Amino acid sequence: MDFSLNEIQAMLADSVDKFIQNEYDFDTRQAYAESDTGFSADVWSTFAELGWTAVPFAEDDGGLDGGPADIMVLMQQLARGLVVEPYLANVILAGGILRRAANAEQKERWLQPMIAGELHATLAFNEPQARYRLTSVATTATRDGDDWILNGCKGVVLNGGTADLLIIPARTSGNADDERGITLFGVAADSDGLTCNAYATYDGQRAAEVILDGVCVEDRAVLGEVDDGFADLDATIDEATLAVCAEAVGIMQVLKDKTVEYSKDRSQFGVPIGSFQELQHRMVDMLMACEQAQSLLLWAVMANASGSEESKRAVSSIKYLVSTAGRSLGEDAIQIHGGMGVTWELDVAHYFKRLTAIGTMFGDADWHLDKLASASH
Amino acid sequence: MDFSLNEIQAMLADSVDKFIQNEYDFDTRQAYAESDTGFSADVWSTFAELGWTAVPFAEDDGGLDGGPADIMVLMQQLARGLVVEPYLANVILAGGILRRAANAEQKERWLQPMIAGELHATLAFNEPQARYRLTSVATTATRDGDDWILNGCKGVVLNGGTADLLIIPARTSGNADDERGITLFGVAADSDGLTCNAYATYDGQRAAEVILDGVCVEDRAVLGEVDDGFADLDATIDEATLAVCAEAVGIMQVLKDKTVEYSKDRSQFGVPIGSFQELQHRMVDMLMACEQAQSLLLWAVMANASGSEESKRAVSSIKYLVSTAGRSLGEDAIQIHGGMGVTWELDVAHYFKRLTAIGTMFGDADWHLDKLASASH
């Protein structure tokens, strides 16, 4: 039994930590977030140079052969800098599909340039009517000779506005909400008939509404087997859920530490507010939430990595905890910071907003608790 | 707009209060609870003499023509003494059915002696498989010439062991869980084929499992119309729910007061524990729960009394609050009392147990929140 980081993980953690410390302070992050694209192209190149974009991919594909634990380490560290560069969209989401479903030619065309930082990609897993149901794919793809014609809408596509490649799940057969009948397509962002309405999200990141109006793609755009895309989509979203949970746990720890620090510095009625017992106990609750979250994250990462039958349950467990305990921890952090906590100026508010966004992503607390309630053990 | 007690209510409150103060201290209550029948026959006679058993009945039936508000006042005061005499079983439950459904002959036979304190009655509204579904009536009544034959089980019948008369809802037509097809029967406790397994409940009260094995009753045992008993049953249970909620609110206030008092007297680390901020805030929460409960109780009582369309929603609202906020208030009262709180010796534990029992009675928090969730407003 060993929960310590292996050598590679320790190096990874250390290099991300150094990067955040030296090159990614809060003001820099804010400047990147407010730039046109919502992130820094230079920083993204650095990520590629440092090999971070290569972590989860096979060595044959130019990757580092990393697993969920390595991604966890990386995301938990990136969280400390509230990094806005599109790691989730490119490496975890699009990368997760490409890794699983792309053939050699597609890997060369899409995966390798993505790893090199030269091509931006994302996965449009959501539709306006879907809420959190991955199977709710109303976008259609129909045969047109050797080509496919795509029609439909994709909603809140993470980093959709800057992506060169959009991976589009579309229905090629079956009924609404069937698992079977979903096919994954790699679609160039500049395809005719594709409109992308990009916007900022409240957590300082970017997303887009994507409309596909008779978009025509060749047959070689199909990733994996026709009608059989759901399994890869589902596995990728599980990984992405773990990745944002790792980020959330990192944020929870930062918020807890900053709140404790603030409560020691800040005086009211002539004493530090950290001396008030009611606040002390609340900060103890914050600490305990961090410990529970860290524990469940480790469980979920190990279960997912080993492909254990517990994996789905573990993923829903950590997501449920992050969505509930994370929310109340975030709210307490703001409350204890008082007036300062609700200002744009202080980083605390931005950690809180990102944590809130993660709470919703890939299913909120209710969604995952429902899964756990009906799971058999 | 007026929330004050009218003259009769004020007199009622005052007379119950005096009775509890003078004749019903905690040790006396414990002695009654531990006696063979679980209550004092003398005290019950006093209740009848003082007219308390007559409150909700029509003047023509020998009653005082009181309404839900009068019952509320009475129950909230009785709560302070944790009174074990079977007011709920006789006056509210059996009385609720008799008042609504009994004909003149039945009133003379059953209701008037009950009001006089000479006959004990109860309503066997529950069955082992029912959980909280009033419609779950599996006990059957079938015609046998002019008579009816009853077969089935009734579970946790309040004060069933000392009742002379059991009011038995039985299925005369329809399927399990249908509202239609339930008929109410007045059955003498000493009927052939009726077995009553009586026991104490954890809150110092009594109940019984009742088995009906071919119990034969005459047609004049039918209360109201055949197949049509559900409406009276349902209305009676709503009133009973309000009555126990009033009792619960009374208990919550007692627990809050006793806890605040204890926290001032009890010292640890050289200071009263009431000086610890974390406990102070918890006691403020207890106070606020009491205020919210009192408010909802008033709403529910007025809505029920006026037969407003809000009535069902109001009853479920106060019951939900009593079951949730009451539970956490009770748990906090015990926790703040520390070791003393978990002893039999201290009255606090017994208030807590009664409050817990009420939490379950006539539907727990989940049950009532479900009703509220699907209610249209």
Next chain:
Amino acid sequence: MHVTFSEADLAFQEEVRTFFRDEYPDEIREAVSSGEELPREMQIRWQKILFEKGWAGINWPTEHGGTGWTPVQKYIYAREEGNANAPVIVPFGLNMVGPVIYTFGSEAQKNRFLPDILASNTWWCQGYSEPGAGSDLASLKTKGDLVGDHWVVNGTKTWTTLGQFADWIFCLVRTTSDVARRQEGISFLLIDMKSPGVTVKPIILLDGTHEVNEIHFDNVEVPVENLVGEEGKGWTYGKVLLQHERTNSANTFRSEYRLRKLREQAATSVRGAPPLADDKNFMRRLAAVEVELKGLEYTELRTLAAVSSGKAPGPESSFLKIKGTEIQQAIDTLYMDAAGYYALPYRADPSVGEGTETLTALRYFNFRKATIYAGSNEIQKNIIAKHVLGL
């Protein structure tokens, strides 16, 4: 025991209801419904409509142009105002400094300031909090020195809501430092925002809005006639306001309106999704908040009945503040959760999401302030522990 109104009150209710139906301009109604902050000119236009109607000074006595309403009338009015989702009145003039001036001010001050306040000709803001003080209001450091016939004011006020629009500010200023209790030696000054030395610096809140400000006073000269009441007694006058601020923060009818709308929304399909009403979990959470709100409504009614029958209001205001803000935040959370992914877009193109979906998270973030301002909820609990429970 009843909650029915008298005939006269019912007639009044009808009048108020008709007013909101007929005289609440559609343009303003829509702007309020959009969920965005109401533009200043619409805010003033609405307040002037109320002034024309004679309903600007809700709490004011008739001699100063107030309504002279009974507590029950005020209650009825507030309920109809909430039901109509009418704009929230900017409170600093009409509800805060106005009452202080007509209660403690000189005749000259009354004549000079009250008419413009009532007619919403002047926009007022509040100078209470200071950087670093937070809920510990009495620790204030802004100083006023008497030099000739002026108070020379130096210091900084913060969290000044809508101060960027203000013509005047009322301030608590320390005018005597050698005092036994920190609450003494504080005076209540009225300061023209155009005075030389006043600077307004925006504070941006976490949702990106400019709503509050820091106000700096650098040797600002305030004529002695702008001192309200006695020198050094400002704390007493100021406390009256705070009490009011807290009661007001219960916002029961606003919350009721929002819950009702949410139930309506849940019953319909948004963006082609199945109605949220099919989601039992969500509806249970909604119902639980409805229960709390109904309790609060009746707690307010009980307070009202007590006040109507002549009892003085006590620390109930702390209770109402705590519960009211907790419920507000619970509703904000429900709206945000109902929007799901569509809470994420930040001030996006209105075609994204439906209705106010993309504003739900911003409101959730913005209203974290509700449990912090006007004396944090922790402070309110301290007050109840001390003054009600005697701890």
Next chain:
Amino acid sequence: MHVTFSEADLAFQEEVRTFFRDEYPDEIREAVSSGEELPREMQIRWQKILFEKGWAGINWPTEHGGTGWTPVQKYIYAREEGNANAPVIVPFGLNMVGPVIYTFGSEAQKNRFLPDILASNTWWCQGYSEPGAGSDLASLKTKGDLVGDHWVVNGTKTWTTLGQFADWIFCLVRTTSDVARRQEGISFLLIDMKSPGVTVKPIILLDGTHEVNEIHFDNVEVPVENLVGEEGKGWTYGKVLLQHERTNSANTFRSEYRLRKLREQAATSVRGAPPLADDKNFMRRLAAVEVELKGLEYTELRTLAAVSSGKAPGPESSFLKIKGTEIQQAIDTLYMDAAGYYALPYRADPSVGEGTETLTALRYFNFRKATIYAGSNEIQKNIIAKHVLGL
């Protein structure tokens, strides 16, 4: 990063599993399952089985007859013990006074007491708390005066669990009153319960059980050789125990067992009612507790991994105590709510309700103590605030 065990550990796990399968007597197994308190003789019989197997002194070093197990082995053992729903070992001898004696006691004390403790020949109880002291343990008043070669002990101890069965009691007694810190001047005495002047008075708990006692000492003579370690250093020895008591109170595997059983029960029809598994609300509450428990399990594992790699355990014990007892109580509540009306009967005829239904509320009431004893959860939070957060 992995949670797999070594080959040797897996073999050990198999051995333990086999032992519980084959050597845990059915009679005791059924008695434990009944939910009633285990009779004293069964308790002793079971502890003697463990002794015969060489597994009585889990934490003891081999030189005193202990297992000498590694932290991982202890973990594996505890898990199998929980899975088997084996009796909870009465901790006062084996887990509490035993370790104090072999760590701080004299050779004579070791020879005299340890073998009987290990073999469960003597039943021990604990004399720490005093009436009026509660969580403020250091305020203890029981006094020992040295008269010749005896300590003469006077005072009262309370909350003494199962003291009615005990042969011996270990006590914290104030032997010097003139001290700088209240924690000084306290000694650790071993007292024969048969000594003249010892009286045991039952305390009945709210569920009606006799589980704890008040022990009075009226000029009880305790031979000086029954003082453990140095006079006045008892607090230090006692603290070691408390730390242990808290870690132990996490009860992770017991909770896991109970949750698993509850899920099984929910899947079946009880009393002809539809299975609770159809009740989504109940299952959601159950699932939420499962999440918390899984988190606690991994927190324990992380602590274990740290200890195994040589790090000293810190205030984690407070964390485990808080979470562990909260989860225990949450499970108690679920069982009670699952039983519905059938939680109401008090020690009724076993034909009433099904299985342990009529005991669920009694357990819920009884285990309110879990967040109070062994240093209330509030005290544990104070400890974490001070020692972990540095507040």
